Amino acid sequence: MSYILGISAFYHDSAAAIIHNGNIIAAAQEERFSRKKHDSGFPKNAVNFVLDFAKISLSEVDHIVFYEKPFLKFERLLETYVAFAPKGFASFSKAMPIWLREKLFQKKMIMDYLKDHDKNFKDENKILFSEHHLSHAASAFYPSPFEKAVILTADGVGEWATTTVAIGDKNKLEIKKELHFPHSLGLLYSAFTYYTGFKVNSGEYKLMGLAPYGKPKYIEQILNNLIDLKEDGTFMLDQQYFNYSTGLTMTNHHFDKLFGQPPRKPDTERITQFHMDIASSIQKVTEKIMLMLAKSLSEEYNMPNLCLAGGVALNCVANGKILKEKIFENIWVQPAAGDAGGSLGAALAYWHIDLNKDRFNSTKDSMQGSYLGSHFSDDEIKTTLNEIGAEFTEMSEDEIIEKTANEISNEKAIGWFQGRMEFGPRALGNRSILGDPRSDKMQKNLNLKVKFRESFRPFAPSVLKEEVSDWFELSADSPYMLFVADIKKEKTQEMSDDEKKLFGIDLLNIKRSEIPAVTHVDYSARIQTVYKETNNKYYKLIKKFKEITNCPVLINTSFNIRGEPIVNTPKDAFNCFMGTELDILVIGNCYLEKNKQNINLKKDYKNKFELD
Amino acid sequence: MSFLIEFYKFMMARKKFWLLPILIFLLIFGGFVVVTQGTAVAPFIYTIF
Numbered sequence: 001m002s003y004i005l006g007i008s009a010f011y012h013d014s015a016a017a018i019i020h021n022g023n024i025i026a027a028a029q030e031e032r033f034s035r036k037k038h039d040s041g042f043p044k045n046a047v048n049f050v051l052d053f054a055k056i057s058l059s060e061v062d063h064i065v066f067y068e069k070p071f072l073k074f075e076r077l078l079e080t081y082v083a084f085a086p087k088g089f090a091s092f093s094k095a096m097p098i099w100l101r102e103k104l105f106q107k108k109m110i111m112d113y114l115k116d117h118d119k120n121f122k123d124e125n126k127i128l129f130s131e132h133h134l135s136h137a138a139s140a141f142y143p144s145p146f147e148k149a150v151i152l153t154a155d156g157v158g159e160w161a162t163t164t165v166a167i168g169d170k171n172k173l174e175i176k177k178e179l180h181f182p183h184s185l186g187l188l189y190s191a192f193t194y195y196t197g198f199k200v201n202s203g204e205y206k207l208m209g210l211a212p213y214g215k216p217k218y219i220e221q222i223l224n225n226l227i228d229l230k231e232d233g234t235f236m237l238d239q240q241y242f243n244y245s246t247g248l249t250m251t252n253h254h255f256d257k258l259f260g261q262p263p264r265k266p267d268t269e270r271i272t273q274f275h276m277d278i279a280s281s282i283q284k285v286t287e288k289i290m291l292m293l294a295k296s297l298s299e300e301y302n303m304p305n306l307c308l309a310g311g312v313a314l315n316c317v318a319n320g321k322i323l324k325e326k327i328f329e330n331i332w333v334q335p336a337a338g339d340a341g342g343s344l345g346a347a348l349a350y351w352h353i354d355l356n357k358d359r360f361n362s363t364k365d366s367m368q369g370s371y372l373g374s375h376f377s378d379d380e381i382k383t384t385l386n387e388i389g390a391e392f393t394e395m396s397e398d399e400i401i402e403k404t405a406n407e408i409s410n411e412k413a414i415g416w417f418q419g420r421m422e423f424g425p426r427a428l429g430n431r432s433i434l435g436d437p438r439s440d441k442m443q444k445n446l447n448l449k450v451k452f453r454e455s456f457r458p459f460a461p462s463v464l465k466e467e468v469s470d471w472f473e474l475s476a477d478s479p480y481m482l483f484v485a486d487i488k489k490e491k492t493q494e495m496s497d498d499e500k501k502l503f504g505i506d507l508l509n510i511k512r513s514e515i516p517a518v519t520h521v522d523y524s525a526r527i528q529t530v531y532k533e534t535n536n537k538y539y540k541l542i543k544k545f546k547e548i549t550n551c552p553v554l555i556n557t558s559f560n561i562r563g564e565p566i567v568n569t570p571k572d573a574f575n576c577f578m579g580t581e582l583d584i585l586v587i588g589n590c591y592l593e594k595n596k597q598n599i600n601l602k603k604d605y606k607n608k609f610e611l612d
Numbered sequence: 613m614s615f616l617i618e619f620y621k622f623m624m625a626r627k628k629f630w631l632l633p634i635l636i637f638l639l640i641f642g643g644f645v646v647v648t649q650g651t652a653v654a655p656f657i658y659t660i661f
Contacts, residue, residue, distance in 0.1 A: 075631060079631070082634070100638060100639060105615060107614070108615065124614065
């Protein structure tokens, strides 16, 4: 009997995960509880949740593993400041007080926080530290369905490493090589996120979504000036264009001069064709680097399986390209590929590497569909709904599936709240907003009236696993919405000559396929394949929708508005339902219609969350 | 005390002894900065720390 608690915190996307004898029991991000997007504080609520779910107290936990090594990170900071001195004094003078007061003493800090959970917790020796990229690699390999695999991790920066290659074999995991700060693919992408006026560490998705509206005009400029890219996909960034090592911005005036404009000011400047072309260019460069890395690793190690993690692994367009090129036979991406997943990886790394414990079933995906978060019983749901004065009808599961599928086909926007919350940034059918992908107006309506976000942003399709290859150019599993593939040619609609002349956001208004709401302007889609083994109720809902419409696809977008963390509790779901133009809310087997609710329960929701 | 032991082990493992005088200097003089600055304001755009 051994419980290991993994924690990631103090940078962004804090989270906690608990494993028992190597089995993943629960994992959740702090933001879902604190309602603060990308919350970086100590994950006290997430720790409480995972301990409650495992039905243990903190004193019963055998080891607590933090996902990175603070001393090593401090070493990188000092060396960087020394290397760039006297440049960087402003950043240095802001960083050092934080480090000298708190971050250098992280073990004590963690100990103090943990004592708040359990006064009886006294054993400081239980607190251990993993390396940032080892945590990512472990989170990608151990839950994967592969006995042996090459593991590629890439993100902004951990301690020193920004990109690592590891080899996993049964319960062994060994990092073979690393690229070090300041040469980072994640930071390169973030530099362009900043330059196009989006928030670093959260707006990268928007940049990726914007890319298909542009033309990759600036590829040569990027490759000839910013990056020295080698044949094996390794690279160095020319630091004269960047400011992240020593300053408080990502790019500098050399960067502005290279592309001819200063960074976009998000509050006052609109997104123009220039920003779309920039987005398209950096996306293509990222794909090129990832493909080159994947090819060189395949040639060097000659293994059929690839695992991916780190923030760059959330670039599902690049992942889709690696899959399409068939460089590896199989690819598995950790659904919580960002820092939140580091909590899980840290715990798994300690169990398998330090304690040398075997994997139970190394040929099966052990993430349980990533449904590792909080769960509410029927009684808890009904009690909450009664307390807040909601009008609802309780139905049987079959009734609720039939009624919901019918309403989706009537172009209603549905809040769908079921089972355990997802771990990772994507909603996978348990905390989702659902809609009819065949509808012409659904993308615009959901973006503007429900999600309150930019109209250019695409929606993703959920599709029954056995139907995926009839609708998309994809035959592999994509359970975590981390691969992009094209819509099947026979489902697309040819553009007229007039339509072909359109560019930029105007492309959005063209009906491009039988499922326009989930077809991006380049005929691609970010696909989630749905399985009855991991989410039977969602599977049955899509199946019923197919019976009604002959379409086994639904729009699936996260249950939140712009800037809000995905809903966690029935109360969060009800508040979001009342604050937006969602038509129907389904929580468990409780069915709520907007027009039957007390109008006084409507809240000003849109302004409650800071825009991301 | 445990911090010092762990930091000593870290220095022995990494063998970057030239960082030690910088750290000692920072701990002594940085103490003033810590004392005089009320709250640590997180940098506006992006941090590497």
